Amino acid sequence: MTDTTESIESFRARARAWLADNMPRLADAARLSGDDPAHWERARELQRKLHAGGFAGICFPEEYGGLGLPYAYQQAFSEEAEGYEMPIVLNIPSFSICCATLLDVGSEEQKREHIGAAIRGEEVLCQFLSEPSGGSDLAGLITRAERDGENWVINGAKIWSTFAYGADYGLCLARTDPEKPKHDGLTMFLMPTRAPGLTMNRIRMSDGTDEFCEEFFDNVVLGPEHVVGRVNDGWTVASRQLYHERTAVGGGSIYTSGYGQPPTRSRPDIVDLVRRAGRAADPDVRRTVGEAIVMSTVHEQLVERVSAGIEGGHLPPAAASVPRLFHAEETEAHADALVRAAGASAAVASAGNAFEDVGLHYLCRQAGSLGGGSSEMARNLISERLLGMPREQAADRGIPFNQIKRGTR
Numbered sequence: 001m002t003d004t005t006e007s008i009e010s011f012r013a014r015a016r017a018w019l020a021d022n023m024p025r026l027a028d029a030a031r032l033s034g035d036d037p038a039h040w041e042r043a044r045e046l047q048r049k050l051h052a053g054g055f056a057g058i059c060f061p062e063e064y065g066g067l068g069l070p071y072a073y074q075q076a077f078s079e080e081a082e083g084y085e086m087p088i089v090l091n092i093p094s095f096s097i098c099c100a101t102l103l104d105v106g107s108e109e110q111k112r113e114h115i116g117a118a119i120r121g122e123e124v125l126c127q128f129l130s131e132p133s134g135g136s137d138l139a140g141l142i143t144r145a146e147r148d149g150e151n152w153v154i155n156g157a158k159i160w161s162t163f164a165y166g167a168d169y170g171l172c173l174a175r176t177d178p179e180k181p182k183h184d185g186l187t188m189f190l191m192p193t194r195a196p197g198l199t200m201n202r203i204r205m206s207d208g209t210d211e212f213c214e215e216f217f218d219n220v221v222l223g224p225e226h227v228v229g230r231v232n233d234g235w236t237v238a239s240r241q242l243y244h245e246r247t248a249v250g251g252g253s254i255y256t257s258g259y260g261q262p263p264t265r266s267r268p269d270i271v272d273l274v275r276r277a278g279r280a281a282d283p284d285v286r287r288t289v290g291e292a293i294v295m296s297t298v299h300e301q302l303v304e305r306v307s308a309g310i311e312g313g314h315l316p317p318a319a320a321s322v323p324r325l326f327h328a329e330e331t332e333a334h335a336d337a338l339v340r341a342a343g344a345s346a347a348v349a350s351a352g353n354a355f356e357d358v359g360l361h362y363l364c365r366q367a368g369s370l371g372g373g374s375s376e377m378a379r380n381l382i383s384e385r386l387l388g389m390p391r392e393q394a395a396d397r398g399i400p401f402n403q404i405k406r407g408t409r
């Protein structure tokens with residue numbers, strides 16, 4: 001770890017001066033849509049700037065290209081970076097989920113090569129986990145990887161891969177031994193998104209965004225160096241990945257830099273909206289808006305408390321499911337409050353309608369209860385691993401995967 005003799009205040013002051021001299025102001029930034037390849041080029045360019053300025057990968061270890069500093073330094077930097085254009089789109093999943101997972105379970109070579117490249121703005125990573133047959137039952141996936149000499153040949157399909165079109169590699173979970181019980185025969189691969197045999201399509205959502213992709217693997221060949229962790233021990237890797245995903249989605253990752261969400265799904269400002277709608281005096285609207293704001297405040301404090309608990313060892317990693325679950329509730333409360341405040345205008349999506357964003361935002365109301373594993377899964381984790389309640393019944397536990405009945409009644 002870096003010699004942290006530089007105080008947080010000195011680091012903050014240095015960051016403030018550097019940001020003012022080097023990073024573009026958010027107010028001047030071109031609003032690039034997710035469709036636009038320039039969006040990704042811009043994010044990489046901004047990341048390269050952060051790296052050149054010595055403010056990239058603040059919490060990643062120095063040997064892998066980071067600064068090796070405690071989270072308080074990252075928080076100070078993120079606070080100072082408000083109002084500047086930041087490569088927010090690289091935070092989730094590339095840094096906070098994929099690089100964080102490689103840091104925990106990747107080989108020394110993978111850590112040096114890929115974490116370093118991501119910090120320098122040269123590489124972006126994404127996740128190939130969910131499949132068309134289901135995401136909640138992740139361990140029941142059917143994409144298979146078969147040995148061919150020392151290589152692996154991968155066939156199958158993945159879906160809902162966020163920002164995969166902008167990524168260079170995907171962490172891809174595949175079944176390598178169908179004779180083992182479902183959790184035991186899996187292996188994680190670091191798959192190039194442009195590997196021969198991989199076909200990627202964008203998925204356009206009802207709100208017009210298309211950050212999701214689906215991928216089809218037709219005899220994608222990967223060498224042994226693409227295996228992350230050990231062969232048939234992919235569940236260990238996936239478990240770390242899911243932990244980092246819950247932490248990131250819940251808002252508590254130490255590996256994200258800067259605040260805010262990618263521009264494709266930014267949340268309208270609720271107080272501004274109520275004023276514009278002329279409904280600031282309506283007691284019902286005031287109560288709903290107040291409740292939504294309270295939810296946000298509680299969420300922020302919950303993230304801080306649970307993150308500190310996990311970091312200090314007072315809480316198990318499974319506690320990351322608590323802010324993750326609350327994030328979904330908070331997102332839904334906000335989406336509802338926005339619609340209530342905007343009234344009927346929220347339902348009329350037409351160019352020039354000042355409240356169009358509210359209606360579009362509402363279409364993604366449920367995203368928070370699915371991304372990072374569904375809310376029901378989060379509740380299961382909290383009850384089983386945090387509260388010590390009995391495990392959910394599973395008819396397929398301990399049975400070889402190829403003997404489990406699927407798609408039958």
Ligand SMILES: Cc1cc2nc3c(=O)[nH]c(=O)nc-3n(C[C@H](O)[C@H](O)[C@H](O)COP(=O)(O)OP(=O)(O)OC[C@H]3O[C@@H](n4cnc5c(N)ncnc54)[C@H](O)[C@@H]3O)c2cc1C
Nearest residue numbers: 127128129130134135136160161162367370371373374376
């Ligand atoms: C914003 C967002 C980003 C995402 N990014 C990625 C990504 O980058 N990469 C990736 O691979 N995937 C990604 N996903 C997919 C996500 O992981 C899945 O949507 C999620 O795991 C749920 O899987 P599913 O959609 O197949 O729903 P299903 O598994 O079909 O579940 C449908 C419903 O049934 C419920 N259910 C299922 N099993 C149980 C049970 N045992 N008990 C109680 N209820 C149950 C679920 O909770 C859910 O409400 C993303 C999703 C979202 C919304």
